[in-house]
Amino acid sequence: MQIANANRLTPYLFLAPAALVMAVALLYPIGYMIYASFLDWNPSQRIGEAEFVGLRNYIGLLNDDAFRESFFVTIKFAAVVVSLEMVLGVGLALLLDRNIRGMSVLRTLFILPMMIAPIVVGLMWRYMYHPSVGIFNRTLKSLGFEPIPWLSDGSWAFASVVIADVWQWTPFIFILSLAALQSLPQSAMEAARIDGATGWQQIVYIKLPLMMPVLIVTLLLRLIDAFKVLEVILVLTNGGPGLSTEILSLRISRTASEFRELGEAAAMSNYLLILLVILTFAMFAYNKAVEARTARLRKAAQEES
Amino acid sequence: MSTKTYDKQNPAFYALLVALVVMAVGPIVMMLTTSLKLNVDIMSDSSSLLFMPTIRNYETALCDFLWYEAPHIDYCDKTFGRALVNSLIIALVSTVITLVIGCMAAYALVRFRFMGRDTVSLSTLAMRMVPPAVLLVPVFGIWTFQFQIDGTRAGIILVYVAMNLPFVIWILQSFIVQVPIQLEEAARMDGAGPFKGFFLVVLPLIKPGLAAAAIFTFRVAWNEFLLANALADRNSRTVPVTIVNSITEFDIDWGVIMATGMLLAIPPIIFTFVASRQIITGMTAGAVKG
Numbered sequence: 317m318q319i320a321n322a323n324r325l326t327p328y329l330f331l332a333p334a335a336l337v338m339a340v341a342l343l344y345p346i347g348y349m350i351y352a353s354f355l356d357w358n359p360s361q362r363i364g365e366a367e368f369v370g371l372r373n374y375i376g377l378l379n380d381d382a383f384r385e386s387f388f389v390t391i392k393f394a395a396v397v398v399s400l401e402m403v404l405g406v407g408l409a410l411l412l413d414r415n416i417r418g419m420s421v422l423r424t425l426f427i428l429p430m431m432i433a434p435i436v437v438g439l440m441w442r443y444m445y446h447p448s449v450g451i452f453n454r455t456l457k458s459l460g461f462e463p464i465p466w467l468s469d470g471s472w473a474f475a476s477v478v479i480a481d482v483w484q485w486t487p488f489i490f491i492l493s494l495a496a497l498q499s500l501p502q503s504a505m506e507a508a509r510i511d512g513a514t515g516w517q518q519i520v521y522i523k524l525p526l527m528m529p530v531l532i533v534t535l536l537l538r539l540i541d542a543f544k545v546l547e548v549i550l551v552l553t554n555g556g557p558g559l560s561t562e563i564l565s566l567r568i569s570r571t572a573s574e575f576r577e578l579g580e581a582a583a584m585s586n587y588l589l590i591l592l593v594i595l596t597f598a599m600f601a602y603n604k605a606v607e608a609r610t611a612r613l614r615k616a617a618q619e620e621s
Numbered sequence: 622m623s624t625k626t627y628d629k630q631n632p633a634f635y636a637l638l639v640a641l642v643v644m645a646v647g648p649i650v651m652m653l654t655t656s657l658k659l660n661v662d663i664m665s666d667s668s669s670l671l672f673m674p675t676i677r678n679y680e681t682a683l684c685d686f687l688w689y690e691a692p693h694i695d696y697c698d699k700t701f702g703r704a705l706v707n708s709l710i711i712a713l714v715s716t717v718i719t720l721v722i723g724c725m726a727a728y729a730l731v732r733f734r735f736m737g738r739d740t741v742s743l744s745t746l747a748m749r750m751v752p753p754a755v756l757l758v759p760v761f762g763i764w765t766f767q768f769q770i771d772g773t774r775a776g777i778i779l780v781y782v783a784m785n786l787p788f789v790i791w792i793l794q795s796f797i798v799q800v801p802i803q804l805e806e807a808a809r810m811d812g813a814g815p816f817k818g819f820f821l822v823v824l825p826l827i828k829p830g831l832a833a834a835a836i837f838t839f840r841v842a843w844n845e846f847l848l849a850n851a852l853a854d855r856n857s858r859t860v861p862v863t864i865v866n867s868i869t870e871f872d873i874d875w876g877v878i879m880a881t882g883m884l885l886a887i888p889p890i891i892f893t894f895v896a897s898r899q900i901i902t903g904m905t906a907g908a909v910k911g
Contacts, residue, residue, distance in 0.1 A: 326815045327733035334726035334786055341783030345759035346751065352758060362766050408641070416630060422638065424897040425645050431889035431900070432649070433844035435861040436882040439868070440648045443655060443875060449663055451651065487645065488904070495905040537749075544752040547846050547861070551868060565754035569847060578758050585755040592750045 353582035359572075366579065373583035382559060383567070383584065390564040390588075393474075394542040397481045402535060404482065405489025406527075410519055412490075413497045423494075426487040434484075438551025441480040442467070445552070470560035473553050477561050480548055485541070489534055496530035497523065529603075536599045543592055564588050649886070656879035663875050678880035701881055703856070704863040708885075711774055711849075711859060712842040715781040719838045720831060722782075723789035728819055730790070731797045732805075748787035753847045756780070761851045772854035780852070781842040789834045792903055796830030797823065833903035836892050843888060860885045 353373055357366035377383045412422075429437065444450045445466035453463040466476045500523065508522045524531075546565040549555065555562030555570070562570075564584065572581040655663060657674040680687060683705075684697040760780055761771070770776035800823055808818045824831075846861040853862055864881055867873075893900065 327729040330725040330729035330819075333722040334790065337722065337779070337783050338786055341760075341779050342748065342751075342756075342786075345756055345763055348759040348763055349755065352762065357762075359761070359765075411637075414630065414634075420897070422642065423901060424893060425642055427897060427900055427904075428649060428890060428893055429645060431840060431893045432886045433846075433861055433889070435844070435846050435864050436652070436886045437648075439864065439878065439882045440652045442868075443879065444648060444651065449875070483644070483648070491901060492905055495901070540750050544754070546752075546754060547865075550846075551865065565752055565847075568754045569757055569851075572758050572761070573851070578762065582758045585752075585758060588752060589750075589755055592752075596746070596750060 349582045349585055352579055353586050355579040355582075357579040357582075358576045359578055360576075369579070373580050374586075377580065377583055377587065385559045386555075386562045386564055386567045387587070389474075389559065389562060390543065393478070393481075393545070393561075393563055394539060396478055397485070397542050397545075398535065398539050400478070400482050401486045401489050401538060402531075405486045406493045406531065408486070408490050409493035409497055410523065413494060423491060426490060429484045430488055434545075434547035435551055437480060437484050438548040441476070441483075441548070442552050445476055467553055468557060470557055473557060473561050477549050477552055480552065481542075481545060484548070485538065489538060492530060492534045493527060496527045500526050528606075532599065532603055536596065539595060539599075540592060543588065649890075652879050652883055652886070655875060656883045658876055660874065660876050678876040679884075681877050682880050682884065700858075700863050701860070704858050704860045705884065707774060707853075707857055708843060708859040708861075711777050711781070712839050714774075715778045715785070715842045716835055716839045718778065719782045719785045719789050720835055723786050723834065724793055724824070724827075724831070725819070726786075727790045727793035727797055728823060731794055732802070745787040745791040753784070753845070756784075757847060757851055760848060764852055771852050772857055774857050777849055777852050777857065777859070778842075780848050781838075781845065785838045785841055789838060792834050792837075793827065793830050796827040800826050829899055829902065832896055833899040836896055836900055837903055840889055840892070843885075 352366075354368060354370060355366040356369045356372070412419075444452055447453055447463060447465070447468070450466070452466065456463055465472055467473050504522055504526065505518065508518050513521070543563075544565060545563065546569070549561055549563060549566055550569075553561045555566050565588070568581050568584050568588070571577050571584060656678050657676070659673075659675055659677065662673075681698075682701045685699045685702040764776050764780075765771040768776070770779070804822055804826075805818045808822045813821065844861065845859075846865060849859045850862045850865070853859065858866075860881065864878065864885065867878060867881075
């Protein structure tokens with residue numbers, strides 16, 4: 317009897333610590349944040365002392381030019397970065413999907429940028445972008461060109477941040493697409509080769525469509541992460557010059573620590589979260605729709621034959 | 622592997638490979654060489670490849686661990702040494718805790734069929750969506766006013782464990798599913814209880830998964846800046862926080878800061894070379910297997 321009891325309790329015992337930690341340190345804070353976004357709250361107050369202001373934080377933010385600007389910068393950054401990385405990563409994977417010696421060494425070297433702390437990545441690039449001792453301007457000068465104001469001019473700063481992110485994260489997409497390529501059914505490729513498809517045709521009509529499910533998930537993961545980038549930009553430009561590189565995460569942390577407006581920062585966090593939720597669901601819905609369509613087509617094809 | 626034959630490629634292809642490797646590793650090598658230079662060499666206009674390597678910058682950063690007197694240090698700034706100890710403790714402890722409880726949860730979810738795999742991967746994805754910046758405000762408020770564990774290592778460890786759990790549970794699940802249940806039934810026949818069966822039969826079989834999960838957790842805890850910055854006080858600061866603090870100053874001592882950056886980068890680099898296969902497994906498991 318006792319043993320039966322123990323057995324029934326086991327799964328709960330095994331789950332309990334994880335559930336407890338996640339409830340206390342993940343779900344509770346998120347709920348707390350939603351509540352805090354309706355308050356006028358600064359860090360020296362306890363939350364109970366803060367004044368309830370309803371939707372004022374949210375409406376205030378919508379009318380705040382700086383917030384709108386940084387919302388726009390965030391979306392621009394994510395869109396530019398992710399599309400560049402997808403093109404480069406998938407392109408490299410298609411190019412390097414060959415039977416060559418040392419592929420595993422290559423892959424190891426490529427994941428290095430992702431493993432290193434974002435703070436350190438920012439540090440390295442800040443040094444390379446340095447106006448006088450950085451390698452880029454040194455090379456430009458020795459070739460007789462004008463030095464470029466990498467981090468001190470608005471549009472150059474945005475480009476610099478994008479370059480650093482592309483350097484760090486293209487390997488992620490490369491490795492995922494390479495894994496997808498290498499798990500494709502060999503028979504499909506062989507059939508295409510026998511039918512005389514050129515290399516280009518194989519890529520467009522066979523490889524890319526077959527990789528599509530993986531590519532969509534990769535895109536989604538990368539997109540989510542692109543909205544989380546913070547440390548690299550913090551070290552490189554700290555959002556400046558002006559607001560040219562101030563993405564939302566950075567603005568949240570500055571609103572909380574410099575302007576000491578916790579309620580407003582929480583409302584901002586909620587906007588960011590809502591944006592991410594919408595994106596994720598849109599992607600899922602699209603994925604499901606595509607799957608349903610291919611299933612229907614396949615069924616129709618089978619019925620005909 | 623040795624019996625495998627390799628295709629011959631044309632030279633342009635190899636040139637491309639070399640260029641890619643240089644691009645991927647170049648910035649890291651540059652950080653390493655800068656950390657081995659004196660400031661005079663960093664600022665000089667001459668070629669950046671010819672210089673006398675020196676470990677002075679490392680001596681400056683790690684001055685409180687030196688067992689000898691370094692002649693060029695007049696004043697020893699202990700901030701970095703202390704931060705390094707904090708970082709090590711926080712990263713190691715949170716990795717161990719996350720693995721232990723994550724493993725148990727993953728096992729329960731698989732063997733006792735609580736929720737489908739879909740539910741778990743969906744919630745993992747949902748949790749992955751939450752940027753650390755979103756946790757900043759509530760975690761600061763709760764830790765300071767309710768739990769009163771701000772400024773302690775335990776407080777930072779708690780956030781890291783919670784942040785990493787969804788991913789760890791999810792990746793370990795995909796490994797535990799592959800362990801044949803017959804093995805456990807056999808152990809039960811021989812009189813092992815559920816706990817024993819788990820620790821002695823299942824755990825040894827999912828070592829690769831544990832390695833992948835451990836590396837990912839350690840990496841997050843070791844590299845994280847934002848929450849550590851909000852929660853830590855002078856005595857519990859981690860390395861990323863001290864690095865950021867020292868670059869906001871007007872005059873940057875590039876040699877020393879590159880040395881600290883290099884020290885922060887070394888553990889992840891070592892992991893990458895030792896366990897690149899596990900890392901790639903961890904990374905691809907998400908997208909390719911679904």
